[in-house]
Amino acid sequence: MPTQRPATLQDVATAAGVSATTVSKFVNGQKRFSLEVETRIRAAIDALDYRQNPVARSMATGKTRVVGLAVLDIRNPHFTNIIQGASQVAEEHGYGLMVVDFKEKTFNAQNLLSTLALRVDGIIASSRLPQEALDELQRIGKPAVLFGQTDPDQPPAPILPSVRIQGYQAAFMLGKHLQESGRKHLVYLAYPQSRWNQERLHGLRDAMPDATIRVMELETQTMEAGERAAATALYGSEKVDAIVCYNDMIAIGLLHEACSLGVQVPEQIAIAGFDNVPVTRYLTPPLTTVDMCSEQQGEKAMELLLHIIKTGQIEPTELQLEPRLIVRASTGVQRKS
Amino acid sequence: MPTQRPATLQDVATAAGVSATTVSKFVNGQKRFSLEVETRIRAAIDALDYRQNPVARSMATGKTRVVGLAVLDIRNPHFTNIIQGASQVAEEHGYGLMVVDFKEKTFNAQNLLSTLALRVDGIIASSRLPQEALDELQRIGKPAVLFGQTDPDQPPAPILPSVRIQGYQAAFMLGKHLQESGRKHLVYLAYPQSRWNQERLHGLRDAMPDATIRVMELETQTMEAGERAAATALYGSEKVDAIVCYNDMIAIGLLHEACSLGVQVPEQIAIAGFDNVPVTRYLTPPLTTVDMCSEQQGEKAMELLLHIIKTGQIEPTELQLEPRLIVRASTGVQRKS
DNA sequence: GTGAAAGCGCTAACAG
DNA sequence: CTGTTAGCGCTTTCAC
Numbered sequence: 001m002p003t004q005r006p007a008t009l010q011d012v013a014t015a016a017g018v019s020a021t022t023v024s025k026f027v028n029g030q031k032r033f034s035l036e037v038e039t040r041i042r043a044a045i046d047a048l049d050y051r052q053n054p055v056a057r058s059m060a061t062g063k064t065r066v067v068g069l070a071v072l073d074i075r076n077p078h079f080t081n082i083i084q085g086a087s088q089v090a091e092e093h094g095y096g097l098m099v100v101d102f103k104e105k106t107f108n109a110q111n112l113l114s115t116l117a118l119r120v121d122g123i124i125a126s127s128r129l130p131q132e133a134l135d136e137l138q139r140i141g142k143p144a145v146l147f148g149q150t151d152p153d154q155p156p157a158p159i160l161p162s163v164r165i166q167g168y169q170a171a172f173m174l175g176k177h178l179q180e181s182g183r184k185h186l187v188y189l190a191y192p193q194s195r196w197n198q199e200r201l202h203g204l205r206d207a208m209p210d211a212t213i214r215v216m217e218l219e220t221q222t223m224e225a226g227e228r229a230a231a232t233a234l235y236g237s238e239k240v241d242a243i244v245c246y247n248d249m250i251a252i253g254l255l256h257e258a259c260s261l262g263v264q265v266p267e268q269i270a271i272a273g274f275d276n277v278p279v280t281r282y283l284t285p286p287l288t289t290v291d292m293c294s295e296q297q298g299e300k301a302m303e304l305l306l307h308i309i310k311t312g313q314i315e316p317t318e319l320q321l322e323p324r325l326i327v328r329a330s331t332g333v334q335r336k337s
Numbered sequence: 338m339p340t341q342r343p344a345t346l347q348d349v350a351t352a353a354g355v356s357a358t359t360v361s362k363f364v365n366g367q368k369r370f371s372l373e374v375e376t377r378i379r380a381a382i383d384a385l386d387y388r389q390n391p392v393a394r395s396m397a398t399g400k401t402r403v404v405g406l407a408v409l410d411i412r413n414p415h416f417t418n419i420i421q422g423a424s425q426v427a428e429e430h431g432y433g434l435m436v437v438d439f440k441e442k443t444f445n446a447q448n449l450l451s452t453l454a455l456r457v458d459g460i461i462a463s464s465r466l467p468q469e470a471l472d473e474l475q476r477i478g479k480p481a482v483l484f485g486q487t488d489p490d491q492p493p494a495p496i497l498p499s500v501r502i503q504g505y506q507a508a509f510m511l512g513k514h515l516q517e518s519g520r521k522h523l524v525y526l527a528y529p530q531s532r533w534n535q536e537r538l539h540g541l542r543d544a545m546p547d548a549t550i551r552v553m554e555l556e557t558q559t560m561e562a563g564e565r566a567a568a569t570a571l572y573g574s575e576k577v578d579a580i581v582c583y584n585d586m587i588a589i590g591l592l593h594e595a596c597s598l599g600v601q602v603p604e605q606i607a608i609a610g611f612d613n614v615p616v617t618r619y620l621t622p623p624l625t626t627v628d629m630c631s632e633q634q635g636e637k638a639m640e641l642l643l644h645i646i647k648t649g650q651i652e653p654t655e656l657q658l659e660p661r662l663i664v665r666a667s668t669g670v671q672r673k674s
Numbered sequence: 675g676t677g678a679a680a681g682c683g684c685t686a687a688c689a690g
Numbered sequence: 691c692t693g694t695t696a697g698c699g700c701t702t703t704c705a706c
Contacts, residue, residue: 008699019677024701033675054455056699059396059682066435066456074421075615077414084411087438091449096456098403099436101424118391119403119433223619256619278412282560282593284621345683356693361685370691393683396698 007048015044027052066096067305068116070109070125074101076221076249078275078294079126082147085298086124093306095121102129104193104220109133117142122305124298127151127162128194134160145305147297149196150320161308161316163300167196170290170323171203174244174272177288177325179208182334183242183270186213187233189254191221191246200274204244212239221246226253234263241269241334248273248280248289255283255330270331276324285329293321344385353381364389403433404642405453407446407462411438413558413586415612415631416463419484422635423461430643432458439466441530441557446470454479459642461635464488464499465531471497482642484634486533487657498645498653500637504533507627507660508540511581511609514625514662516545519671520579520607523550524570526591528558528583537611541581549576558583563590571600578606578671585610585617585626592620592667607668613661622666630658 009027013020018037025031026041033041044050058064069086071079083099090097098120100112110133117123122143127134137144138159146160149167178186188204190197205213214237218225226245233243233254243258245251251273255265263269265285273280276291300319307313346364350357355374362368363378370378381387395401406423408416420436427434435457437449447470454460459480464471474481475496483497486504515523525541527534542550551574555562563582570580570591580595582588588610592602600606602622610617613628637656644650 009701010699020700021677021702022675025676028701031675037675051451051455053699055392055395055401056682057701058392059684059699060701062682064392074417074424075414077412077417080411080414080417083436084438084440087411087436088440096435096453097437098433099420099424100434101421103421103425114388116433118388223615227619252616252619256621256623259621278560279589279616282564282589282620284593284596286593346685347683357684358686358694359692362692365685368691374692390683393698394685396683396700397685399698 006053007050008053009050011048012041012044012050015048016040064119064121065094066098066120067302067309068098068100068120068123070100070102070113070116070123070129072102072106072126072128073104073221074099076247077277077279078247078292081278081294082298082301085295085300086302087298089299089302089306095306106130106133110136113137114140122309124301124305127164128196143305143308145301145308147301149199149292151195151199159316161304161318163297163304163319163321165292165297165321165323167199167323168203170274170292170325171200171244172207173203173323173325174274174288174290175204175207177327178242178244178270178272178331179211181270181331183208184211185237185239185241186211187237187240187243188213188215189226189229189233189243189245189250190215190217191250192217193219194221194246197246200246214240218246218250221249223249223253223256226250226255227257228253230254230257230261234258234261234269242331243269243271245271245273248275248277248287251287251289252277252280252283255285255287259284266330266332267334270334272331276326281328283330285332288328288331289326291324291326293323296321343390344387345390346387348385349378349381349387352385353377401456401458402431403435403457404639404646405435405437405457405460407437407439407450407453407460407466409439409443409463409465410441410558411436413584414614414616415584415629418615418631419635419638422632422637423639424635426636426639426643432643443467443470447473450474451477459646461638461642464501465533480642480645482638482645484638486536486629488532488536496653498641498655500634500641500656500658502629502634502658502660504536504660505540507611507629507662508537508581509544510660510662511611511625511627512541512544514664515579515581515607515609515668516548518607518668520545521548522574522576522578523548524574524577524580525550525552526563526566526570526580526582526587527552527554528587529554530556531558531583534583537583551577555583555587558586560586560590560593563587563592564594565590567591567594567598571595571598571606579668580606580608582608582610585612585614585624588624588626589614589617589620592622592624596621603667603669604671607671609668613663618665620667622669625665625668626663628661628663630660633658
């Protein structure tokens with residue numbers, strides 16, 4: 001009997017000889033009942049294999065017990081880690097997760113978000129979404145939490161609660177490290193579509209005031225893009241001794257192609273990225289990067305969101321995480337020349 | 338006015354001076370109306386900024402327009418690609434996606450699945466889930482599609498529709514390639530928790546009847562596991578000239594550690610994996626692997642599922658995909674010794 | 675402690 | 691083409 005109409009609360013009530021209200025309260029653990037009633041209900045539930053219909057429950061309560069998570073590109077392990085963290089916490093609290101992948105195409109972000117909004121109790125989204133999308137998120141008036149880099153350049157102070165991490169600081173630390181390793185001629189592989197891009201560049205500049213920094217702009221933030229940019233980055237100007245990439249994906253492609261071209265990393269060129277995507281540790285040479293606490297971002301964002309959902313709290317919180325510089329062989333000692 | 342009760346269908350109806358039914362039909366594009374009514378409705382919708390409440394709709398129709406996707410480990414890009422493919426198709430058809438990540442811990446899979454089942458119109462799940470979970474999926478009676486390797490050893494023929502790919506064939510092709518490259522002493526890094534593991538081993542054995550094959554069993558299918566297994570795999574027996582891993586994640590860790598230990602890949606040892614995870618192309622040396630059509634699996638599974646949902650079709654389909662051997666430098670020419 | 679009644683917002687017959 | 695009438699399964703006052 002696989003295809004049989006599932007038992008409803010009413011069915012259970014009838015079977016147990018009580019009212020639907022009572023069963024409802026029992027199921028939701030709202031009160032204790034006379035032992036007799038309790039056992040009758042329990043028996044009926046087992047016998048009928050009853051399970052609460054979440055849709056009906058949602059209809060009555062206005063809560064779905066589902067949260068939405070909007071990421072920019074699910075193929076980037078950085079976002080995967082965020083999902084992982086968020087999903088973990090959601091599950092612990094009995095919440096489901098609806099994932100929307102923007103695939104870096106954000107033209108209809110508003111639509112997707114407002115569609116999503118009606119199905120969920122709250123939304124977690126990247127603060128890198130286009131401004132219109134963020135505005136929409138605010139307009140919607142649902143609990144929402146942003147994650148990602150701080151963005152002090154934003155015209156108005158961010159009004160949505162968020163879990164943030166200092167992009168400037170991350171870049172500054174990396175820059176300092178490169179400078180102390182004696183690097184003087186930098187190429188920065190930029191991803192100008194990201195509003196976090198500028199901050200990273202500023203951090204680098206401030207950390208390396210004496211270095212030359214050439215900026216190359218990429219259209220995408222993929223391994224392929226890094227690969228394609230390699231030759232120009234390496235040979236496009238007189239001197240280069242370090243290349244910093246907008247993120248690890250780009251760095252992975254670049255590192256690979258640099259090695260293919262016979263460049264010695266790090267002896268001739270240092271290479272680094274951002275995010276500390278898990279695979280970077282396993283590259284040859286292992287990639288220097290800055291840990292942006294991806295998984296923790298997801299966890300914290302979800303905790304914050306659930307807190308807001310449950311307490312109905314209004315005032316926007318802002319949680320700061322600390323980026324961590326991860327020095328690996330790809331920025332090791334430079335060969336004396 | 339951000340926090341205001343959203344307009345209901347009834348509100349629109351009243352504002353437009355028609356009945357709720359009419360508005361409903363209009364919204365769902367079921368019929369055409371007199372131009373006058375149409376413009377009145379449209380105006381009311383705009384004025385009130387009305388949007389359909391999906392929960393109420395679900396309650397009335399019994400359909401949620403959401404599908405569930407259960408993966409074993411979202412941190413494995415193989416699954417990420419599947420999600421990507423599935424999500425793409427779902428979005429095109431106006432369906433939402435609820436993702437459940439089992440994190441390779443499948444002890445409470447049944448529970449998670451039956452919880453998920455009530456919130457969605459159908460479920461896509463890995464055929465690698467434990468048998469109890471698959472039974473549960475069938476018992477639930479919701480549309481469901483499995484993806485993953487074929488598994489001819491299964492006691493009963495698989496009763497659920499599925500998108501499958503020949504694991505045996507994939508392994509056989511890889512084995513043949515290794516054999517033709519002159520490899521004679523194989524180590525297979527197994528992941529016995531996966532029911533696909535055996536088939537891969539069989540494929541290798543059949544393709545390399547003259548080779549010795551030592552099997553090393555791993556507890557997890559991660560890069561770390563591959564890294565830790567490296568020394569034993571390389572030096573644990575007299576002769577080794579090739580190591581095949583259960584999947585690319587393991588291979589990535591192994592490859593890295595092998596290089597760190599000073600082993601020449603592929604001159605001394607060939608290394609290969611399965612899945613064709615995107616990053617494998619960018620390793621040094623690039624990793625030979627077998628493309629298991631991850632993204633396509635996700636796409637096809639979703640197409641199949643949506644088809645079943647829409648037509649209510651019963652008889653279980655089985656779609657076969659063809660694995661593709663991807664030869665890269667990690668299994669290149671062996672040095673004459 | 676338990677139950678009766680009134681919806682949540684929408685769709686689905688069936689009439690007109 | 692448009693409206694009327696019933697629910698979908700559950701929660702929630704508010705009485706008893």
